[in-house]
Amino acid sequence: MVGEQCAVAMGGRAGSHALSRRWPAPGAAVPAVESPTRERKRVAAPHPDGISVLALWSRATRHGTMRRMDRIRPSGPWLISALTPLILLSAILVELSQRREGDDALPTAVSLTVAAAITVPAIVGLVILRSRPGNRVGGIMLLGPLPIVALFAAETYAQVGLSSGDTLPGQPLAAAIDSALWPGFYIWPLAIALLFPDGRFPSQRWRIPGTIALAAPILLMPLMLFGSEKSQQNLGGADNPLYLSGFRHLEPVFWVVWGCMLAGLFVAAVAVVVRFRRSVGAERLQLKWLAWSAALIPLGLLLCVASYVVVGEVTDVVPIFLLTAGVAVSVSVGIAITRHGLYEIDRIVNRTLVYVCLSVLLAAGFGAIVLGAGVALGRGSVVGTALATLAVAVTFRPLRDRVQRIVDRRFARARYDGLRRMRMFEDALRRGEEEPERVEQVLVEALADPTLALWLRLPHSDARVGVDGRVIDVEREGSRTLTRVVRHGEELGIVAHDPALRERPDLLRSVVEAASLPIEVARLRAEVRMQLIQVEESRERLVQAGDEERRRLERDLHDGAQQRLVGLGIALRRMQRSLPREARVLGPPLDDAVAEVACAIADLRTIAAGLRPPRLDDGLAAALGDLARSAPIHVSVHVDAQDLPAPIEVAAYFTICEALTNAVKHASASSVAVAAVRRDDLLLVSVRDDGVGGAVPRRGSGLSGIADRIGAHGGQLRIESPAGAGTLLEADLPCAS
Amino acid sequence: MRIVIAEDMVLLREGLAGLLEDAGHQVVARVGDAEMLLVAVAEHEPELAIVDVRMPPSFEDEGMVAAASIRAHHPDTAVLVLSQHIETRHAVQLVSGGGGFGYLLKDRVLDVDDFLDAATRVAGGGTALDPAVVATLIAPPVARDPLDELTPREREVLGLMAEGRTNAGIAQRLWLTEKTVETHVRAILRKLGLPTTTEDHRRVLAVLAFLHVQGLVPPAPQG
Numbered sequence: 001m002v003g004e005q006c007a008v009a010m011g012g013r014a015g016s017h018a019l020s021r022r023w024p025a026p027g028a029a030v031p032a033v034e035s036p037t038r039e040r041k042r043v044a045a046p047h048p049d050g051i052s053v054l055a056l057w058s059r060a061t062r063h064g065t066m067r068r069m070d071r072i073r074p075s076g077p078w079l080i081s082a083l084t085p086l087i088l089l090s091a092i093l094v095e096l097s098q099r100r101e102g103d104d105a106l107p108t109a110v111s112l113t114v115a116a117a118i119t120v121p122a123i124v125g126l127v128i129l130r131s132r133p134g135n136r137v138g139g140i141m142l143l144g145p146l147p148i149v150a151l152f153a154a155e156t157y158a159q160v161g162l163s164s165g166d167t168l169p170g171q172p173l174a175a176a177i178d179s180a181l182w183p184g185f186y187i188w189p190l191a192i193a194l195l196f197p198d199g200r201f202p203s204q205r206w207r208i209p210g211t212i213a214l215a216a217p218i219l220l221m222p223l224m225l226f227g228s229e230k231s232q233q234n235l236g237g238a239d240n241p242l243y244l245s246g247f248r249h250l251e252p253v254f255w256v257v258w259g260c261m262l263a264g265l266f267v268a269a270v271a272v273v274v275r276f277r278r279s280v281g282a283e284r285l286q287l288k289w290l291a292w293s294a295a296l297i298p299l300g301l302l303l304c305v306a307s308y309v310v311v312g313e314v315t316d317v318v319p320i321f322l323l324t325a326g327v328a329v330s331v332s333v334g335i336a337i338t339r340h341g342l343y344e345i346d347r348i349v350n351r352t353l354v355y356v357c358l359s360v361l362l363a364a365g366f367g368a369i370v371l372g373a374g375v376a377l378g379r380g381s382v383v384g385t386a387l388a389t390l391a392v393a394v395t396f397r398p399l400r401d402r403v404q405r406i407v408d409r410r411f412a413r414a415r416y417d418g419l420r421r422m423r424m425f426e427d428a429l430r431r432g433e434e435e436p437e438r439v440e441q442v443l444v445e446a447l448a449d450p451t452l453a454l455w456l457r458l459p460h461s462d463a464r465v466g467v468d469g470r471v472i473d474v475e476r477e478g479s480r481t482l483t484r485v486v487r488h489g490e491e492l493g494i495v496a497h498d499p500a501l502r503e504r505p506d507l508l509r510s511v512v513e514a515a516s517l518p519i520e521v522a523r524l525r526a527e528v529r530m531q532l533i534q535v536e537e538s539r540e541r542l543v544q545a546g547d548e549e550r551r552r553l554e555r556d557l558h559d560g561a562q563q564r565l566v567g568l569g570i571a572l573r574r575m576q577r578s579l580p581r582e583a584r585v586l587g588p589p590l591d592d593a594v595a596e597v598a599c600a601i602a603d604l605r606t607i608a609a610g611l612r613p614p615r616l617d618d619g620l621a622a623a624l625g626d627l628a629r630s631a632p633i634h635v636s637v638h639v640d641a642q643d644l645p646a647p648i649e650v651a652a653y654f655t656i657c658e659a660l661t662n663a664v665k666h667a668s669a670s671s672v673a674v675a676a677v678r679r680d681d682l683l684l685v686s687v688r689d690d691g692v693g694g695a696v697p698r699r700g701s702g703l704s705g706i707a708d709r710i711g712a713h714g715g716q717l718r719i720e721s722p723a724g725a726g727t728l729l730e731a732d733l734p735c736a737s
Numbered sequence: 738m739r740i741v742i743a744e745d746m747v748l749l750r751e752g753l754a755g756l757l758e759d760a761g762h763q764v765v766a767r768v769g770d771a772e773m774l775l776v777a778v779a780e781h782e783p784e785l786a787i788v789d790v791r792m793p794p795s796f797e798d799e800g801m802v803a804a805a806s807i808r809a810h811h812p813d814t815a816v817l818v819l820s821q822h823i824e825t826r827h828a829v830q831l832v833s834g835g836g837g838f839g840y841l842l843k844d845r846v847l848d849v850d851d852f853l854d855a856a857t858r859v860a861g862g863g864t865a866l867d868p869a870v871v872a873t874l875i876a877p878p879v880a881r882d883p884l885d886e887l888t889p890r891e892r893e894v895l896g897l898m899a900e901g902r903t904n905a906g907i908a909q910r911l912w913l914t915e916k917t918v919e920t921h922v923r924a925i926l927r928k929l930g931l932p933t934t935t936e937d938h939r940r941v942l943a944v945l946a947f948l949h950v951q952g953l954v955p956p957a958p959q960g
Contacts, residue, residue: 558821563746569847570752577759594847601844605822614822626873
């Protein structure tokens with residue numbers, strides 16, 4: 001089912017919760033950042049199959065929406081289901097009216113439970129028919145209680161007739177029906193055992209034994225209805241008005257069918273075991289639901305035995321318990337098939353185990369203390385009870401955690417290991433032995449999902465980033481299931497994981513909750529890192545803008561002022577050359593003027609070269625060669641670097657310029673060795689002088705300017721300048737081209 | 738001599754044209770960009786084109802590209818490129834491509850006689866390379882190399898050779914006799930291990946090839 005979503009609200013001790021759901025198919029616009037309550041209010045987004053994703057989601061959350069009602073057309077099951085409450089209502093009314101007159105009637109509590117045991121499967125059947133119209137289990141649940149209803153009504157009528165003394169019309173018929181309908185009790189449990197959860201037999205070879213098992217009780221009913229001479233003793237043992245003498249010859253058939261029904265019970269039990277053994281994923285969870293509720297039935301039988309041993313008779317509690325187990329089976333079947341809350345089964349089983357053990361332990365402890373105190377302080381001492389109560393109150397929490405851990409270790413190994421892994425990580429984190437960013441890896445291990453990814457939500461922004469600071473486009477991250485991590489009402493991030501983990505919400509929820517503190521720390525650190533990256537980027541932009549500006553100025557000088565001066569010089573020369581012979585005296589001053597213009601041009605060229613040496617166009621080696629030649633001290637240059645990106649060349653050039661200036665001006669050096677060597681994606685620049693040393697980069701000094709320039713390109717600057725031993729400046733410039 | 742001038746700055750262009758006409762040359766076309774330059778050269782087939790390196794629209798190296806195109810399509814038209822600043826890459830590439838080419842800084846024009854001389858030399862199939870460009874090529878070396886063995890005088894002579902000057906031109910410039918210059922040239926070629934030749938342009942090429950081997954200038958384009 002496209003876009004099917006399962007919502008699991010996570011309510012934790014720390015008020016944290018997370019929402020787990022499968023991400024919709026591409027194209028379905030569902031925002032990632034919505035809280036569950038807000039999301040429900042959102043206008044439904046259109047979805048390819050015509051039903052909005054949110055509608056599907058809410059359908060999974062709430063049953064019986066109008067939309068689903070529209071889909072139901074009046075049909076056989078629909079009519080029967082309308083009939084069921086009517087039959088039931090009349091049966092209950094008859095039963096209640098009769099109760100005042102006789103002692104033999106069922107107690108009200110039991111009869112109400114019987115009513116529930118009949119109505120609940122029918123309602124579950126209806127729900128299944130609506131949400132999974134193709135699944136036969138819905139029909140079985142709906143029609144299954146019908147024989148029971150009929151039996152219930154017939155029995156009540158027969159008993160009323162019996163106790164009222166004067167025979168009601170049709171009382172023997174009702175008694176006969178009542179006597180013959182009891183195999184109907186077996187039909188729906190058998191059908192569920194054989195056909196749950198998909199409405200089909202476990203496999204092809206189960207068809208024949210399965211069909212026989214189901215047919216036997218159905219066949220048995222007419223055989224008994226028409227084949228018994230009298231009805232049961234407790235219903236008066238009157239003659240059966242439907243008795244057909246020809247059925248006497250069918251007695252061997254009756255016994256065969258009877259045997260088949262008994263064998264069928266066994267077949268059904270085996271079918272459930274076989275199905276459970278080979279089930280995986282969701283089907284296994286569905287069967288677990290069935291097993292969990294069905295396990296209540298043997299528990300009820302134990303209760304029956306215990307009741308008999310203790311009280312001496314089977315009390316009303318036992319049928320009530322058994323009938324309630326029947327109701328529980330129906331509800332479990334409903335949950336398993338509609339899949340609403342399907343994935344909670346592991347947690348329910350787990351908690352059932354924990355609290356049963358806990359109750360037994362506490363009760364035993366309480367009893368022991370009361371008993372001990374009674375022996376020590378005398379019978380009836382309130383001190384013993386008070387002590388026991390205190391002990392139970394004090395030990396409840398630690399004992400529960402202990403039992404939980406033991407149960408986890410035995411029955412929920414993954415959860416136990418996952419939580420332990422996370423706890424160890426948190427301890428290591430506190431000791432400073434781990435980095436909070438490793439929390440993603442720890443989650444991968446704790447949840448055993450190699451595809452798992454943790455996306456942090458930065459404070460004051462909606463951006464999602466990985467633990468490495470990479471920005472994540474949530475919409476483009478495929479079909480992984482997203483679980484939000486929430487702490488104190490604030491979303492810390494999203495865990496993207498294998499959809500299969502959705503089937504183990506207890507594990508996922510506990511581990512993610514345990515990880516929320518490291519996630520919070522990782523998130524804050526990611527924010528700081530992000531801000532640092534932004535600062536570095538802006539510094540790089542500033543330096544680039546500066547270089548751009550230098551280049552523009554250099555252009556303006558060359559193409560503007562300098563050209564004008566050349567033009568002026570040419571004009572002067574032409575004037576000079578066109579002077580008449582008698583004005584030749586003006587020649588020398590014009591020569592001087594032209595020389596002055598030439599000087600001005602040379603000055604401009606020097607200024608422009610200082611802004612950005614045009615020789616850099618010929619490469620770093622050429623520019624550094626010029627620089628070395630114009631230096632007043634001996635400078636050796638070694639360049640081994642081809643195809644450098646232009647900004648890196650400029651950075652290296654100015655770094656070396658500044659270092660040379662320092663060597664000449666401050667270090668009184670007599671010679672300098674300059675090297676620029678490329679090693680893969682790194683340009684290594686070094687300038688070593690033989691001056692006085694002791695250079696310190698001060699704020700606003702040339703050296704700190706170099707540090708900024710190098711830093712802007714993601715490089716590093718090192719300065720070694722021991723007093724009296726020269727200065728070594730080294731810079732690494734990343735230059736991936 | 739028939740000349741085409743390509744220069745986007747009008748003041749400079751008119752000044753240049755005036756200078757050349759004063760000297761008795763004929764300026765047949767004055768254009769402001771590279772495109773018009775190629776049109777004018779095709780139309781007038783002049784003996785010399787004087788070309789600014791940076792011209793509209795992008796002010797990068799349109800003049801250089803046009804110069805290369807003229808050298809390729811109009812071998813009879815010599816090209817003299819004028820630049821605002823020193824750079825060796827383009828200059829050496831084009832000079833290495835053959836005679837009839839010159840590369841000068843713009844302010845060299847102010848030494849009118851030298852400029853006119855260079856223009857005439859280039860138009861006659863010779864070479865003119867700006868002294869400042871040459872200086873950057875053969876300036877005191879950064880590391881130890883064969884140029885160290887040259888005496889200061891020989892280095893001066895080498896520079897003038899690289900500019901494309903004849904022995905006579907060098908002698909006149911340095912106030913030496915031609916014989917002395919010849920001696921220096923032989924010494925230079927011997928010290929640098931270059932073949933002795935009397936033809937001026939080949940001599941320039943040899944010097945440039947040597948400088949290229951030294952890694953001081955980028956390799957010349959093939960052909």
